[in-house]
Amino acid sequence: xxxFDSLIVGLGNxxxxxxxxxxxxxxxxxxxxxxxxDGNWTDKGKYMFSHIRLxxxxxxxxxxxxxxxVSGYAVADCLKDTNLVHEQMIVVHDxxxxxxxxxxxxxxxxxxxxNGIKSIDAVLETNEYSRIRIGVGRxxxxxxxxxxxxxxxxxxxxxxxxxxxxxxxxxxENIAGLDIENLRILNKR
Numbered sequence: 001x002x003x004f005d006s007l008i009v010g011l012g013n014x015x016x017x018x019x020x021x022x023x024x025x026x027x028x029x030x031x032x033x034x035x036x037x038d039g040n041w042t043d044k045g046k047y048m049f050s051h052i053r054l055x056x057x058x059x060x061x062x063x064x065x066x067x068x069x070v071s072g073y074a075v076a077d078c079l080k081d082t083n084l085v086h087e088q089m090i091v092v093h094d095x096x097x098x099x100x101x102x103x104x105x106x107x108x109x110x111x112x113x114x115n116g117i118k119s120i121d122a123v124l125e126t127n128e129y130s131r132i133r134i135g136v137g138r139x140x141x142x143x144x145x146x147x148x149x150x151x152x153x154x155x156x157x158x159x160x161x162x163x164x165x166x167x168x169x170x171x172x173e174n175i176a177g178l179d180i181e182n183l184r185i186l187n188k189r
Contacts, residue, residue, distance in 0.1 A: 002083040004051065004060040008032070009075055011093040011116040013068040013150065019158060021136040022068055022149040024094035028134065029061050031165040036173070037061070044081065046074035054172050060084065069115040072123030079124075090130045091120065096145055098135025100157060101164045103188040106131045132186065134164070164188070 010025030019027070029050075033039055036052035041063070043049075048063040060082045064074035079086065093116055098104060108128045111117040121127045139148030153161065168186050 003058065004082050004084060005057040007060045007062060007078065007082055007084050007089045009062045009064065009089060009091045011068060011071055011091065012063060014065045016150060017152050019152045020150050021094050021153060024134045024136060025092040026063050027161065028092050028165055029063055032169060033061055035169055046077050049078065070119050071116040072119035075120050076123050086124050086126055086129045090132060091117065092132045092134065093117065094136045094149060095133040096136055096138050096149065098133060100135055100137040101160050101188070102135035103164070103168065103186050104133045105186055106133060
């Protein structure tokens with residue numbers, strides 16, 4: 001039996017600038033950990049680990065610390081270490097198909113082209129887990145998507161993202177559980 005009710009995984013790309021668009025998941029988990037936890041992270045090898053309390057829910061936090069495109073191995077290790085299953089997991093990641101600071105909640109389904117999600121699906125051999133997709137917008141004309149997601153947020157964009165994270169954590173704190181139906185209150189256009 002697990003000591004945790006659920007796991008939130010934030011995808012990112014360690015080793016690059018902290019404020020790149022691809023680190024949207026890391027940034028959100030850092031925000032949650034500073035507000036609801038002690039702000040500290042423990043190095044578990046393939047991932048950084050912490051935990052928070054959201055209402056009555058004890059939630060494990062995981063930041064895979066390998067390349068974004070091979071996040072699945074760290075996620076599998078964290079699920080095993082916390083004795084949780086994929087149905088108890090929520091993955092937070094950036095999405096270029098959504099405008100900046102839009103949020104969409106999804107359970108299962110395809111990867112939408114996200115290589116981090118593809119890796120998790122392949123390693124876990126399932127896509128049956130919840131996702132919180134946070135919009136980072138499309139690159140300007142002529143800019144390659146890979147360069148866009150590995151580029152830094154502007155200071156204005158970071159201010160907007162921080163407002164979004166506050167919007168999200170206020171709702172997370174007040175929901176009755178972390179299942180997909182309750183998570184839908186996070187949707188924001």
